[in-house]
Amino acid sequence: MSSSNVSPLAPKGGFPDLPVVGGVTFASAAAGVRYKGRDDVMLARLQAGTVVAGVFTTSATRAAPVLDCEAKLGGASDGPAAILVNAGNANAFTGHYGQTSVEELCKAVETVAGVATDRVFTSSTGVIGEPLPHDRIIASLEALTNSQSPDGIKDAARAIMTTDTFAKGASTVINVDGQPVTIAGIAKGSGMIAPDMATMLVYIFTDAAISFEPLQAMVRGINATSFNAITVDSDTSTSDTLLVAATGASGVEVAGIPAFRDALGEVMLSLAHQVVRDGEGATKFVSISLSGAASDDDAHRAAMAIANSPLVKTAIAGEDPNWGRIVMAIGKSGAVADRDKISIHFGDILVAEKGWVASSYREEDGASYMTRDEIEIAVDLGVGSARKTVWTCDLTKRYIEINADYRS
Amino acid sequence: MSSSNVSPLAPKGGFPDLPVVGGVTFASAAAGVRYKGRDDVMLARLQAGTVVAGVFTTSATRAAPVLDCEAKLGGASDGPAAILVNAGNANAFTGHYGQTSVEELCKAVETVAGVATDRVFTSSTGVIGEPLPHDRIIASLEALTNSQSPDGIKDAARAIMTTDTFAKGASTVINVDGQPVTIAGIAKGSGMIAPDMATMLVYIFTDAAISFEPLQAMVRGINATSFNAITVDSDTSTSDTLLVAATGASGVEVAGIPAFRDALGEVMLSLAHQVVRDGEGATKFVSISLSGAASDDDAHRAAMAIANSPLVKTAIAGEDPNWGRIVMAIGKSGAVADRDKISIHFGDILVAEKGWVASSYREEDGASYMTRDEIEIAVDLGVGSARKTVWTCDLTKRYIEINADYRS
Numbered sequence: 001m002s003s004s005n006v007s008p009l010a011p012k013g014g015f016p017d018l019p020v021v022g023g024v025t026f027a028s029a030a031a032g033v034r035y036k037g038r039d040d041v042m043l044a045r046l047q048a049g050t051v052v053a054g055v056f057t058t059s060a061t062r063a064a065p066v067l068d069c070e071a072k073l074g075g076a077s078d079g080p081a082a083i084l085v086n087a088g089n090a091n092a093f094t095g096h097y098g099q100t101s102v103e104e105l106c107k108a109v110e111t112v113a114g115v116a117t118d119r120v121f122t123s124s125t126g127v128i129g130e131p132l133p134h135d136r137i138i139a140s141l142e143a144l145t146n147s148q149s150p151d152g153i154k155d156a157a158r159a160i161m162t163t164d165t166f167a168k169g170a171s172t173v174i175n176v177d178g179q180p181v182t183i184a185g186i187a188k189g190s191g192m193i194a195p196d197m198a199t200m201l202v203y204i205f206t207d208a209a210i211s212f213e214p215l216q217a218m219v220r221g222i223n224a225t226s227f228n229a230i231t232v233d234s235d236t237s238t239s240d241t242l243l244v245a246a247t248g249a250s251g252v253e254v255a256g257i258p259a260f261r262d263a264l265g266e267v268m269l270s271l272a273h274q275v276v277r278d279g280e281g282a283t284k285f286v287s288i289s290l291s292g293a294a295s296d297d298d299a300h301r302a303a304m305a306i307a308n309s310p311l312v313k314t315a316i317a318g319e320d321p322n323w324g325r326i327v328m329a330i331g332k333s334g335a336v337a338d339r340d341k342i343s344i345h346f347g348d349i350l351v352a353e354k355g356w357v358a359s360s361y362r363e364e365d366g367a368s369y370m371t372r373d374e375i376e377i378a379v380d381l382g383v384g385s386a387r388k389t390v391w392t393c394d395l396t397k398r399y400i401e402i403n404a405d406y407r408s
Numbered sequence: 409m410s411s412s413n414v415s416p417l418a419p420k421g422g423f424p425d426l427p428v429v430g431g432v433t434f435a436s437a438a439a440g441v442r443y444k445g446r447d448d449v450m451l452a453r454l455q456a457g458t459v460v461a462g463v464f465t466t467s468a469t470r471a472a473p474v475l476d477c478e479a480k481l482g483g484a485s486d487g488p489a490a491i492l493v494n495a496g497n498a499n500a501f502t503g504h505y506g507q508t509s510v511e512e513l514c515k516a517v518e519t520v521a522g523v524a525t526d527r528v529f530t531s532s533t534g535v536i537g538e539p540l541p542h543d544r545i546i547a548s549l550e551a552l553t554n555s556q557s558p559d560g561i562k563d564a565a566r567a568i569m570t571t572d573t574f575a576k577g578a579s580t581v582i583n584v585d586g587q588p589v590t591i592a593g594i595a596k597g598s599g600m601i602a603p604d605m606a607t608m609l610v611y612i613f614t615d616a617a618i619s620f621e622p623l624q625a626m627v628r629g630i631n632a633t634s635f636n637a638i639t640v641d642s643d644t645s646t647s648d649t650l651l652v653a654a655t656g657a658s659g660v661e662v663a664g665i666p667a668f669r670d671a672l673g674e675v676m677l678s679l680a681h682q683v684v685r686d687g688e689g690a691t692k693f694v695s696i697s698l699s700g701a702a703s704d705d706d707a708h709r710a711a712m713a714i715a716n717s718p719l720v721k722t723a724i725a726g727e728d729p730n731w732g733r734i735v736m737a738i739g740k741s742g743a744v745a746d747r748d749k750i751s752i753h754f755g756d757i758l759v760a761e762k763g764w765v766a767s768s769y770r771e772e773d774g775a776s777y778m779t780r781d782e783i784e785i786a787v788d789l790g791v792g793s794a795r796k797t798v799w800t801c802d803l804t805k806r807y808i809e810i811n812a813d814y815r816s
Contacts (some may be wrong), residue, residue: 061739061747093735093747095764129765130734233718238736308640310718310803311483311811318812324536327501328646331469339469339501356503357537395718396812397805403719404726404804 002333007190009277009285009373009393010166018153018171018184023047023247026152028159033133033141034088034126039159041137042152043144044203045113050408052121053216055223057240064091065122066239068106072118074212082109083203083243084137085160087188091124091132091263092238101134108138113145123201123241125162125188129294129322153205157186160201162400164190164278170183170270174263179252181208183267185244189275190232202227202242202271204264207250214255218264221242225388226268229390232279233399234308242268276391284316285374291387292380298335299388302381303337305333313395316375321366322353326379346375415598417685417693417781417801418574424560426579426592430615431455431655434560436567439548441541442496442534447567449545450560451552452611453521454489458655460529461624463631465575465648472499472506473530474647476514480526482620489527490517491611491651492545493568495596499532499540500646516546521553531609531649533570533596561613565594568609571810572598573688578678582671587660589616589668591675593652597683598640610635610679611652614672617656622663627652630673634680637798640687641807642716650676684799689806692724693782699787699795706743707796710789713741719805724783729774731759734787749790754783 024046046052054073056066084105091098106117124132157167171184185204219242227242244264246254254260277285288306293299306312309329315322323344330337340355346369350368351356369375409789432454436447441766454460462481464474492513499506514525527565532540565575579592593612627650635650652672654662662668685693701707714720716735731752738745748763754777758766 054511057739060741060743060745061735092733092763093732093760095748095762097764124703128735129760130737150810234716238739242563275433309643311643314808314811317808320812324501325643327469327536328467328643331467331646332466332643335468337468342469350499352537354503356501356505395808397808399718400722400725400803400805400808403722404728 002226005165007165007282009282011274012276015157015167016169016171017156019149019173019182020170021182021184021205021247022249023050024149024245025150026156027144027147027149028152028155029140029143031086031136033136037148039155040088041140041144041158042159042190044083044156046147046245047247047249048080049077050081050245051077051210051215052081052243053210053212053219053243054056054241054243055220057237061093063124063239064094064102065129066241068102069121069241072121075118076315077212078121080115081121081245082113083121084109084246085123085201086137087160087162088126089124089130089132090126090128090239092128094129094131095408097131099405101132104134105137109139112141121243123239125160125201125239128238153184153186158170160188162188163280164188168271168278169272170267172263172266174259176252176254176257176259181250181252181254182206183263185267187271187275190278190280198297200227200237200240200275204244204267205250206246208246208254208260209248209250209252209288210246210255215244215246218261222265222268224385226265226272228275229388230272231304231307231390231392232276233254254401273391276393279393281396281400282327282393283396284394286316286392286394287376288392289376289378289389292335292382292384293386294336294384296388299386302330302333302335302379303388303390306377306379307390310395313392314318314372317394317396319367319370321363321370326377330379336383337381338383343380343382345378364383409701413573415573415690415692417687419682419685422723423562423565424577424579426577427581427590429590429592429613429655430652430657430774431458432613433556433558434564435552435555436560436563437548439494439544439551441494441544445562448496449494449548450567452491452564453556453651455655456488457485458489458650458653459485459618459620459623460489460653461620461627462649462651463628465645467646469646471502471532471647471789472510472542473532474500474649476510477529477649480529482490485524485620487527488523489529489653490521490523491529491653492517492702493531493609495568495570496534497532497538497540498534498536498647500536502537502539505539509540513545516549520549522613529651531647533568533609534649538645550798561592561594568596570596571688574686576679576682576686578675580671580674582667584660584662584665584667587658589658589660590614590660591671593675593679595679595683598686598688608635608645608648608683610648611701612652612675614654615656615658616662616668617658617660618654618663623652623654626669626672630676634673634676637796638684639678639715639798639800640684681799684801687801688810689804690801691804692802694724694800694802695784695796695797696786696800697786700790700792701794702744702792704794704796707794709722710738710741710743710787711796713737714785714787715798718803721736721800723748724778725804726799727775727778729754729759729771729778734785738787744791745789746791751788751790753786753806
């Protein structure tokens, strides 16, 4: 649970200066859910009319707050809304008591902050299978409500961290017909997917005006090429949650505006990359670009097979240009492949083609390339035109330490 | 590549005393394919009429010798046959040259040992993507042919090792209508699936008389619950090969004899377990019994999701009874599951049921159980009657060391 050592892949310059987003305020507090001496709960208050879209884990054992959020998505949006998040306890696999906890939290937000329960979205991240001490969170709600500030997003990003080694934020401001529209977001996750300590949570806020259906479609589309295209360890959380809240405070309607979609995509991709850069034990940031696949499914499957292969990831950790393991991962992925049509590049270096090592390839070039912090692996299957890029990190002894030693 | 440290999970008493199997002889030699100062090639000679069945990796990038064996399976079986195996080089992803190597080896066996090329089965295990120096193997064929012995199986088991820390063998003798039938087999693999050093190879010999079709059906069926039910690291090799050779020397016909199927199953399961016990870096042997699944596919999928989860495997390495991670793995597996119907046992200890930790469960009992060398995890999904047991090992820092540091 130590976060003293910041990931070597953390963005330079620390947490970015995030702009204020009209219509949303934040507060954080130390509720003592599990951690001592640090904030572990955050409340974001969203102005009346705010539209909330989201995507969630597809796990069959997803947590109570995830089920509750899913049910509330797309409801009426006239009143104010709120997002309440705690770290330290995932409220997952907690039986019917888990749902009771969510209901108690939502009722308390209604009472204390004046937000109707069907507009309160909650998330919990931390240990699975222990009852959520929701009373502690409820006890902090008055302070959270009274200390709301438009500038509180950085503290909110810190309050939701678990095994994260740095807080994650990203923003952009675009111009639509001469009027500024702002997007700012925060994320947590170190390992997308270390479910009892580090599930992935993402909250993005914008003052854009947009109704639920186009926003939800946009979020779902971008999610496929951002958060659903990253992996740290192949383990899918019970709690992954991404919420995008559009307050409308800018007065600028953005449905159908490509610049807004691009801007939202940029923020989501930046946050997704930051999650990988904080992957448990990571020392290398790896992009895998798969092209020439027979179908989109095959492109995703082959890219993820490479990104999740323990042998590929340990080779990268060892700075070993072991392209044979990439061939192995392609072979096991189930994607249509033909040995003699596969080509593999490390950065600009052609490594393999025509079913064998490339005649121009020199092992020392590959070895030198692998010493970088950021590795680009490009694979062309040569059997079609579908493509997909995914991002991952290496697999190191530190990952074992973090995950073998927790709870004890 | 060190094999100085024998796995703590190795069978007590070392390599078993394997009985002689009528109709088969062995020899091993140091061909210098990659290793120095040790045998790295073995030749088994099978008497005329021997029937050979087998199953192989389904990888789309499978190695040249695998493709060659597949093509030869089920052919005429009147003449003698041979199995030629080398360690140190997998002859995988070696373009058309790989097939040439296989053809040269088979022709040489025909010339030197008098076995027709379509009855010569070859395997290669080791590094991917480097040309097989088949001339070195051919140079050793005369010695291999002249030193054939019925007792050579133990040396053969050693000659095919790569990252294995112990040689693997198993045997049984059964009585069919008063006549003895012998089965003996050897395997290599340390990690089923560490493809550039430790692909899995299995050779089983019996003096039973049986034709190809019933033997192949039997092998395929048993394979589903033995070798296809083990995993070390989820990475599927390009070279996995299992061959079963029935020489007929006992004169006992065994098609349709349940005792023979049981005996063959026992030998195959023992060898499969030995591969897991030699899993790279393994300190725990783990069986996962999945029951109550909606379908056979679901049972396999959920059991393998648990067995392959890095978070489950690191928790076991850390002796942490972290059952929340088992719930996570079930959730991500895609199998039909209902939180409130899942139950989990560690050995005899009921850990979770009805969507939550069991009221009788005490964390200290779970923690104590996890200190064992052999861990039994039983999961009932409660939604059907399909079941599957799979075997795996823990994921330790030593796995990272072995796989991050090789080749360099």
